[in-house]
Amino acid sequence: MNGRTDQLRRRQARLGAGSSRVVWVLLLAALALTVGGCGKKSSSTLKGKKGGTITVLTAADVDYIDPGETYYAFGYEIVYTTQRPLYGYKADSLVVVPDLAASEPQVTDGGLTVTVKLKKGVKFSPPVNREVTSKDVKYAIERGFAASVINGYAGAYFSVIKGAPATPPKTPQPISGIETPDDHTIVFKLSRPSGALIGALTMPLTAPVPEEYAKKYDDLASSTYGMHQVATGPYMIANNAAGSISPGYQPSKLIKLVRNPNWSSKTDYRPAFADQIRFEEGYADATIATRKILSGTGDVNGDFAPPPAQLKSILANPVQKKRLFFTPVSGTRDVALNSTKPPFNNLHVRQAVAYVLDRNAMRLTRGGAVDGKIATHFIDPSFAGAGFEAAGGYAFDPFPSKNHAGDVAKAKAEMKLAGYKTGMYTGPPVTMVAGNAGAAPNTARVVINNLGKIGIKVTPSFLSASAMYTEFCNVPKKEPAVCPNVGWLQDFKDAQTLLDVTFNGKDILQAGNSNWGQLNDPKINAAIDAAEKLTDKKQRAAAWGKIDDMITLTAVEIPWIWEDYQTIFSANVNPARQLWNQGGPDLSWMSKK
Amino acid sequence: MASPTHPNEAPAPRPKRPGGGILGALAGPAGTVWGLASSSTFRYIVRRVLWGVFLLFVVSAITFIIFYELPNADPAQIRAGRHATPGMIKEIRHNLRLDRPFYVQYGYYMDRLVLHFDLGTSFYSEASVRSQIVSRLPVTFSLTVGAVVIWLLIGIPVGVISAIKRRSLLDRATMGASLVAISAPVYWLGLVVLFLFANDIGLLKLFGGAGSYVPFSQDPGTWLNSLILPWLVLAAAFTAFYARMARANLIEVMSEDYIRTARAKGLSERRVIFRHGLRAALTPLVTMAGMDIGGLLGGAVLTETVFNIPGVGRYAYDSIVNSDLPAIQGTVLFGAFFIITANIVVDIFYAFLDPRVRY
Numbered sequence: 001m002n003g004r005t006d007q008l009r010r011r012q013a014r015l016g017a018g019s020s021r022v023v024w025v026l027l028l029a030a031l032a033l034t035v036g037g038c039g040k041k042s043s044s045t046l047k048g049k050k051g052g053t054i055t056v057l058t059a060a061d062v063d064y065i066d067p068g069e070t071y072y073a074f075g076y077e078i079v080y081t082t083q084r085p086l087y088g089y090k091a092d093s094l095v096v097v098p099d100l101a102a103s104e105p106q107v108t109d110g111g112l113t114v115t116v117k118l119k120k121g122v123k124f125s126p127p128v129n130r131e132v133t134s135k136d137v138k139y140a141i142e143r144g145f146a147a148s149v150i151n152g153y154a155g156a157y158f159s160v161i162k163g164a165p166a167t168p169p170k171t172p173q174p175i176s177g178i179e180t181p182d183d184h185t186i187v188f189k190l191s192r193p194s195g196a197l198i199g200a201l202t203m204p205l206t207a208p209v210p211e212e213y214a215k216k217y218d219d220l221a222s223s224t225y226g227m228h229q230v231a232t233g234p235y236m237i238a239n240n241a242a243g244s245i246s247p248g249y250q251p252s253k254l255i256k257l258v259r260n261p262n263w264s265s266k267t268d269y270r271p272a273f274a275d276q277i278r279f280e281e282g283y284a285d286a287t288i289a290t291r292k293i294l295s296g297t298g299d300v301n302g303d304f305a306p307p308p309a310q311l312k313s314i315l316a317n318p319v320q321k322k323r324l325f326f327t328p329v330s331g332t333r334d335v336a337l338n339s340t341k342p343p344f345n346n347l348h349v350r351q352a353v354a355y356v357l358d359r360n361a362m363r364l365t366r367g368g369a370v371d372g373k374i375a376t377h378f379i380d381p382s383f384a385g386a387g388f389e390a391a392g393g394y395a396f397d398p399f400p401s402k403n404h405a406g407d408v409a410k411a412k413a414e415m416k417l418a419g420y421k422t423g424m425y426t427g428p429p430v431t432m433v434a435g436n437a438g439a440a441p442n443t444a445r446v447v448i449n450n451l452g453k454i455g456i457k458v459t460p461s462f463l464s465a466s467a468m469y470t471e472f473c474n475v476p477k478k479e480p481a482v483c484p485n486v487g488w489l490q491d492f493k494d495a496q497t498l499l500d501v502t503f504n505g506k507d508i509l510q511a512g513n514s515n516w517g518q519l520n521d522p523k524i525n526a527a528i529d530a531a532e533k534l535t536d537k538k539q540r541a542a543a544w545g546k547i548d549d550m551i552t553l554t555a556v557e558i559p560w561i562w563e564d565y566q567t568i569f570s571a572n573v574n575p576a577r578q579l580w581n582q583g584g585p586d587l588s589w590m591s592k593k
Numbered sequence: 594m595a596s597p598t599h600p601n602e603a604p605a606p607r608p609k610r611p612g613g614g615i616l617g618a619l620a621g622p623a624g625t626v627w628g629l630a631s632s633s634t635f636r637y638i639v640r641r642v643l644w645g646v647f648l649l650f651v652v653s654a655i656t657f658i659i660f661y662e663l664p665n666a667d668p669a670q671i672r673a674g675r676h677a678t679p680g681m682i683k684e685i686r687h688n689l690r691l692d693r694p695f696y697v698q699y700g701y702y703m704d705r706l707v708l709h710f711d712l713g714t715s716f717y718s719e720a721s722v723r724s725q726i727v728s729r730l731p732v733t734f735s736l737t738v739g740a741v742v743i744w745l746l747i748g749i750p751v752g753v754i755s756a757i758k759r760r761s762l763l764d765r766a767t768m769g770a771s772l773v774a775i776s777a778p779v780y781w782l783g784l785v786v787l788f789l790f791a792n793d794i795g796l797l798k799l800f801g802g803a804g805s806y807v808p809f810s811q812d813p814g815t816w817l818n819s820l821i822l823p824w825l826v827l828a829a830a831f832t833a834f835y836a837r838m839a840r841a842n843l844i845e846v847m848s849e850d851y852i853r854t855a856r857a858k859g860l861s862e863r864r865v866i867f868r869h870g871l872r873a874a875l876t877p878l879v880t881m882a883g884m885d886i887g888g889l890l891g892g893a894v895l896t897e898t899v900f901n902i903p904g905v906g907r908y909a910y911d912s913i914v915n916s917d918l919p920a921i922q923g924t925v926l927f928g929a930f931f932i933i934t935a936n937i938v939v940d941i942f943y944a945f946l947d948p949r950v951r952y
Contacts, residue, residue, distance in 0.1 A: 057804075060911065064717065147684035150672060155681065167680040221688045224719050251718040251725065252911050253903040280804055282901040284910075288787060288794065288803045297793040297802075466666035466916055474670065511682055512670050 048273040048574050048591025056279045056585060057289045058302035061252045065237075065245070066226025067204045068144050071152035073582050074303040076204065080578065081257060081277065081587045082231040083207035086116055086137065090269060091576035091589035094493065096202060097269060100132065100232065102184070105201060111193025116201065118184040123262035125231040127243045128210050132232055133183040136208030143172040143214070144205045148223045153491065156501075157200035162189045171219045172211075199492040202580075208232060213243070234272030234588055236260040255279035257587075273591035286310075290568060294320060299570045300585040306568055308367025314568065315370070325567045325575065327583025328382035331489035331498065332375045332559035335447055336473065336516035339556045341481050343427055343456070348418035350555035354399040356411035356450050359560040363404075365442040366561065374404045375559035377552040379495050379545065382562075386537075387495035390545025398553055408453050415454050424455030431480035433472040436462035440485040447484040458482065474513050486516050486557070489582075495544035496532060503551045504528050517556025524550050638941060645933040652929040653706075654699065656922050661695045666916035668716045689716060702922070712926070713919035715912075722923035726905055733904035735809065736827065736896065737889040739820055743828035744835055745882070751832070752839025753871065759844060768840070771833030783826045783899030790822060804901040827896045831885060835878060842874035849873075880939050887935025891928025 056077070063072040067079045080088060088099035098104065102117040122132045141158055144151035147168040158164060162177030177189040190197065200206075210230065217225035228243045230236070235257040238248030248256040257277040265272070279302055283289035290306040292298040294314075306314065306324075314320040337344040337353060344350050359374045376397035379387040401407035412423025420426060430451075434444030441462050448458045463471070465485070473483040490497045501507045505520030527550065531543035552559070565582045569575040569590075576589035669686040686692045690701065705711040712722035751771075755764040789795050791802025801819035809816040846852065847870050855865045892906025901907075905924060912920035 060914070061718065147681070147688060150681065150685055152673070155678060167678075168684045170684070222714075222719060227719060250728075250903075251715070251720050252908065280901075282898075282903060282907060283804065284898045284901070285784070285803070288784070288899075288901075291788075291794040292803070295793050464666060464914070464916070466671055470667040470670035509679065511667075511679055512673060 048271060048589070049593065050273055050591075051275050052273075052592035053276040053278060054274045054573060054585075054587060054590055054592065055297075055299045056277065056302040056587070057283050057292060057298040057300070057304075058279055058281045059283050059286065059289070059304040061281055062255070064226060065229070065249055065251075065255075066149065066223065067207050067229060068140060068149055068151050068209065069223075069226065070204065073584055076581045077302060077578065077584045077587060078237075078255065078257070078279070079204040079207065080233070080581070081235050082229075082233045082237060082260070083204060084122060084132075084232040084268070085202055085204055085206040086118075087202040087206075089202070089578065089580045091586040092579055094579050099269070100137070100206070100208065101201070105198060107198070112190050114188040114190065114197065116186050116188075118186065119267050120184060121264055121267050122232055123264070124208075124210055125236040125260040125262050126239070127241060128213050128230045129262060130210070131183075132208045134180040134186040135183070136210050137186050137206060138175070138178045138180055139172065139211040139214070140207060140209040141178060141205055142175050143209060143218050143223070143225075145169065145175070146172040146218060146223075148172075148218055148220060149225075151205055153200070153203065154205055157196050157203065157491075158205070160190050160192060160194040160197050162191050170221075172215070195494070196492075196496075199494065203491075231260045232263075234260055234263045234265075234268060234270055235277060252281050254281060270588035271591075272588050274587070277587050293568050293570050296570045296572050299573045300575075300590070301566075301568055302585065305566050308370055311367065311370045311566060319571075323569045323571065323575065325569075325577060325583060326564040327567065327577060327579060328372070328380060329489055329563050329565050329582045330380060330382045330493070331487060331563070332378055332380060333443075333485070333487040333561045333563060334516075334557040334559050336483040336486050336557045337555065338479050338481050338483075338516075338518060339554075340476070340518045341430075341479075343418070343425060343430070344481055344556075346418045347554065348414045349425070351399065351553075352411040352414035352418065352454055353451065353456075354555040354558045355401065355414060356406045356408055356453050357558060357560065358406040358446060358450055359404040361405070361446045361450075362443050362560050365446060366439045366563075370564075370566070372561050372563040375562045376400075377548050378498055378557075378559050379548045380562040383490075383493060383495060383498075385541065386493050387541045387544040387548065390542045391495075391548035392545070396549060396552070398549075399555070399558075406450060406453075411454050420455070422455075426455065429457040429459045430482060432458045432460040432482040432484060433468050433480045434460055434462050434483075435465045435468050435485040437464065440465065444484045447482065451482075470512075473516055475511055476508060476513055476518060477510065479513075479516070479518070483516050487563075488514070493580075495541070495548065496528075499544060499547055499551060500528055500532070502557070503547075517554070519551070519554060519556040521550075521554065524554075634941070638937070641937045641940065645937060648933055649926060649929055650703070653703070653922060653926055656925045657695060657699045657702075660918050660921070668916055668918065671916065672716065706926075712923035715920050716917045717915055722919045725908060725920070726923055726927055729903060729905045729908055730890075731808065732806065732902055733890060733892060733897070733906065735816070735820060736823055736893055736902060736904060737886060739824040740827040740831065740889070740893075741882070741886055743824055744831040747828070748832040748835030749839045749875065749878070752836040752841075753843055753866075755836065755840040756843035756847070756874075757866065764840075767836065771836050774829045774833035775837075777829065779826060779830065779895040780899055782829060783823075783896065786822050786826055787899070792818075803899065806900070806902045823896050823900045823902060826899070827889070827893055835881070838878055838881065839874065842877060843870055846870045846874040876943070879943065883935040883939030884932065887932035888928070890931040890935075892924060 058074060062070060062075040062078060064070045064075065067083045070076065070079055084100040086099060086101040087096050089095065090097060100118055100122060102119045106115040108115065118134055124130055124132060143149045144154035144158065145165050145168055147170050161175055163175045164177065165173065179187040179189065181187060188197065213230065214225045217223050217228055227245055229245060230243065237245040238256045238258045239245045240247055259275060286304045286307050287310060289298065289301065289304060290310050293301060314324050335357065337350050339345055363371060363374055373381065377391050379391045381388055415423045415425065432444065434440055444460060448460060451458055468485065472478050472480055473486055488498060488502050502514050503519050503524060504515065505525045508515045508518055508520060524547065527547050531540065531547060534540040534543055567577055567583045567585060572593055574591045574593060576586040577583045578586045668689060669682050669691055672685050673681045690698055702713065705713065710723065714721055751767050755767050758764050787794060787802055790797055790799045792798040792800060793802045795802065800821045801815065805819040807815045807819060852865060852870055855869050892904060892909045894906035894910050897904045897906040898910055905927060908920065909924035912924055
C-alpha cells in the first residue's frame with residue numbers, strides 16, 4: 001500500500017458545508033494545544049549544527065509533487081519545508097504561528113471578512129526570483145479549485161469564500177471574494193462565518209504561486225506546475241535554469257531538496273540547519289529501511305512505520321528506544337456496517353456486532369499495544385481539551401468487554417432484541433470488502449471470526465485499499481454490508497473534522513462517500529448543525545463530545561484503535577517532528593549532530 | 594523446426610542458397626535484394642515479427658480489458674481525494690478520458706503508441722511513461738546481464754561436471770545445493786544476504802546494500818559493488834535450474850547412438866563430450882535463456898523491490914499499487930516486447946547452434 005502505514009495515513013478529513021460563526025481567536029486557541037499526549041518530546045532546539053545532508057527513507061512516492069495538490073502526510077513533509085503557507089507550526093508543537101503571514105488574521109464584519117497581512121521580503125526561488133505578493137496567495141487558492149489542479153480540500157474549506165466555483169472550472173479562474181488591496185494584504189470575503197477557513201489557512205494551498213509563471217502549466221488539461229514549481233521556504237526541489245525540477249525529482253526514486261538561495265532567515269521562524277535533504281524512495285521492506293536508520297545510513301522514516309517486531313526490539317534497547325517517538329495520528333480505524341442493508345439496518349444487530357468484536361485481537365493484527373490505544377469512541381486522546389473529555393474520555397465505552405476481547409453473551413442478548421430468538425443470526429451470508437495488503441486482511445479475518453460467534457456468515461472479497469474504497473466502500477450503490485478496514489483522520493484539532501463528513505446524513509454522496517455506515521439520523525444531523533454554530537470553545541467541545549457518544553451508540557461504525565505513528569531517528573541527527581502531521585519528521589528543524 | 598537426425602548421420606540437404614541462417618539470408622546469393630526476400634529464413638523472421646506485433650496488440654487489449662472489467666481502483670476518485678464532489682470526479686474522469694468507452698480509449702492509446710511511440714503519462718506523477726521506462730531500462734539491463742553471466746558461467750559448468758561425474762559426491766552436493774537454491778524465494782534470499790553481507794545493515798559489511806545502486810556512468814565502482822548481491826540473488830535459482838537442466842540434457846545426450854559412434858571412432862572422451870555431447874545438450878538451454886532474459890528485461894520485480902533498485906520491475910510494482918493504467922500498460926507492453934523479441938532471436942539463432950534446425 002502506498003503511504004506511511006496504509007491509506008489511513010492520507011489526510012482525509014473534511015469540514016461540512018455548514019460551518020459556524022467562530023471567532024478566530026477561539027479557533028487558534030483550540031488549535032494551540034501543547035505536546036501533551038503526543039509521546040515523549042523530541043529534542044529539537046535552535047542549537048543544531050548547520051550543514052550536512054539529512055536522508056529520509058520512504059517506501060513510496062508522494063501522492064502529488066504539486067504543493068497545491070498534495071493531500072498526504074508525506075507530501076506535507078516536503079511542502080512545509082519548501083513552501084510557506086500563511087500559517088504554520090514550529091517543530092514538536094501544535095501551536096499555530098504566522099508563516100508567510102505577518103500576524104494573526106483579523107476577523108471583522110461579523111466573521112464575514114478575514115484579513116491577513118503578509119511579511120515583506122519573502123522571495124520565490126529561481127527562476128522566478130521576485131518578492132511574493134498577496135496576488136500570489138490569491139492565485140494559489142484559485143488554482144486549487146481548477147480541474148487541471150484538483151486540490152483535495154479546497155472545496156471543503158475554501159468554498160465559503162464568495163465567488164468560489166461550485167463546480168470545478170477547467171483552468172484557474174479568479175475568485176471575486178479574494179481581494180488584494182495591496183501587495184501585502186489579502187482579504188477573504190465570506191458568504192458566512194467559517195472557523196474552517198481560518199483553520200485552513202495553515203494548509204499548503206495558501207502557499208503562494210506566481211501566476212505569470214505557473215499559468216501556462218495550470219492551463220493544461222492536467223497541470224504540470226508541480227514539475228516546475230518554485231519555492232518560498234528554506235529549501236527547494238533541485239531544479240534547472242528553466243525551472244524544471246527533474247534534477248531533483250525522480251518519481252519513486254529520489255526527491256532532493258537544496259537550499260533556496262532566495263530564502264532569508266530574517267523572515268522565517270525555521271532554522272533550516274541542513275544543507276541538503278534527500279528522500280530516498282522505494283524501500284518497500286520496512287524492516288530493511290528501519291535497520292538502515294538504526295545503522296545510520298538513513299536518518300528518519302518518511303512514510304512507513306517500523307514493523308511491530310522491530311518496534312518491540314527497539315523498545316527493549318535503551319539506546320535505540322530514545323530515538324523512537326510515538327505520535328497520535330488523530331483518528332480511528334473502524335469497522336463500518338452498512339445501515340441500509342439487512343441485517344445491519346437493525347440497531348440491535350449492529351450493537352451486537354459492537355459487543356462481539358474482539359478489539360484486542362484486531363489490534364494484535366497490527367502489532368498490539370505499540371500501535372495505539374483501543375478506541376471505544378471516535379474523538380481520540382489527542383483532542384484533549386477539544387472534545388475528548390467531553391465524549392467521556394477513556395471512560396466512555398458503551399460496548400464493554402473484559403480486556404476488550406468481546407462479550408458474546410451481551411451480543412447474543414442484543415441479537416434476541418433484534419428478533420433472533422436463539423441469539424444467533426439466521427439470515428443469508430453478508431458481504432464484506434476488505435483490504436488485501438498489510439494487516440488489513442488479518443483484521444478482516446478477526447471480524448469474520450467474531451461475526452461467526454453470533455451466526456453471521458460472511459462472504460468476503462479482498463482487494464487493494466484503493467479499489468476497496470473507490471469501487472465499493474465509497475460507493476453507496478455498491479457498498480457491501482461490512483467494510484472492516486476503513487478509517488478517518490483529522491485535518492484540524494477540531495472534532496467537527498472527525499465527525500461531520502463521516503456521519504452527517506447530508507454528506508452521503510453517490511461516489512466518494514465517506515459516510516460508510518450511511519448514517520442519516522435526523523437527531524444527529526440536527527445536533528451537528530447546532531454544534532457547527534457554537535463559538536465558545538467549551539460549549540463546542542461539549543457539543544461534539546455528545547455527538548460522538550450519539551454516533552458511537554448507533555454502531556454504524558465501530559472504532560477499534562486510536563492509532564499512533566512511530567518515527568525513528570538515526571543517532572546522527574537531532575530529532576524534530578511535525579506533531580500536527582502525525583509525527584512526520586520536521587526537516588526544517590532537524591539537524592545533523 | 595528440429596529434424597530427428599543428428600550430426601553424425603547424413604546431414605540434411607542444405608539449401609541451395611548460401612546459408613540457411615540469418616547471415617546467409619542477409620547476404621543473398623550475390624547480396625541482392627532478391628536473395629534477401631526469397632530467403633526462407635527471412636520470410637520466417639518477417640512472419641515471426643508480424644506475429645510479435647500482433648501479440649503486443651493482444652497483450653495491450655487484454656490489459657485494458659482487465660483494467661476495466663475486474664474490480665479495480667477508480668483513478669478519478671483517487672485523484673479527487675476524500676473531499677471529492679461528483680462534479681469534481683466527473684471533471685477528472687473527463688480530463689483523464691476515462692469517461693469514454695474503453696474501446697475509444699484503447700483506440701486513442703494505440704493511435705499515440707503506433708504513430709508517436711507515446712505510452713501516455715502517469716495518472717499521478719504526470720511524468721511520461723515512456724521516459725520513465727526508458728530511464729529505468731539501463732538499471733534493469735545492468736541487473737539482468739550480470740545475473741545471466743553468473744548463472745551461465747556457474748550453472749552450465751556445474752551441470753556438465755555433475756553429468757560427467759554422475760552419482761559422485763560432487764554431483765550429489767551440487768544437485769542438493771541446487772534444490773535449495775531453487776526452493777529459496779528471491780524475497781527471502783534477498784533479505785538473508787542483505788542481513789549477512791550488506792555494508793550498512795549486514796553482519797559482514799562487504800557489498801552495497803538496499804538502495805545503494807548508482808548508474809555505471811556515475812561511479813563504475815559503486816555500480817559494481819551495489820549489484821553484486823542482487824546479481825547473486827537473482828542468479829541463484831536460475832543457476833540451479835540451468836545446472837539441473839544441463840546435467841539432465843547431457844546425461845540424455847551421452848546415451849545417444851551417435852555418442853557411442855563417436856567413442857567407437859576413437860575420439861577422446863573430452864572431444865566426445867565437448868564436441869558432440871555438449872552442443873546438443875545445451876541447445877534447449879538457449880531457448881530457456883532467451884525467454885528468461887526477455888522476462889527479466891521486462892522487470893525483475895522481486896529483486897528490484899528487495900534491493901530497492903529503481904528498475905522497470907519496481908516501476909511496474911508501483912504502477913499496479915497505484916492503479917496507474919498508463920504505467921501498467923507501458924510496463925506490460927515492454928515486458929511482452931522483450932519476451933517476444935527474445936523468442937524470435939532465440940529461434941533464429943537456434944539454426945546456428947543446431948545444424949539440424951532449418952526454417
